[in-house]
Amino acid sequence: MELRIGLKREQEVPFGPSPEEYNYRCSLCQFEIGVNEAIIDAEIGSAKFNGYYYDGFMPVLHCLACHQATMKYSKD
Numbered sequence: 001m002e003l004r005i006g007l008k009r010e011q012e013v014p015f016g017p018s019p020e021e022y023n024y025r026c027s028l029c030q031f032e033i034g035v036n037e038a039i040i041d042a043e044i045g046s047a048k049f050n051g052y053y054y055d056g057f058m059p060v061l062h063c064l065a066c067h068q069a070t071m072k073y074s075k076d
């Protein structure tokens with residue numbers, strides 16, 4: 001009979017939260033999409049760099065459907 005003695009080590013699973021998405025909706029054609037926070041972060045960085053950042057700033061993005069800069073963050 002084999003006796004196994006082993007310390008069960010906790011596996012190192014990086015507890016990475018799944019990337020957050022922000023719900024965006026086009027004010028023109030109502031197209032909706034979840035925008036990865038990395039994209040938002042990049043836009044915010046750009047806004048800060050260009051001096052038009054303000055508290056609570058959320059970038060307006062180009063709509064993939066109608067190609068206008070009309071994609072706005074919508075909370076619901």
Ligand SMILES: [Zn+2]
Pocket residue numbers: 026027028029030031063064065066067068070
């Ligand atoms: Zn659109």
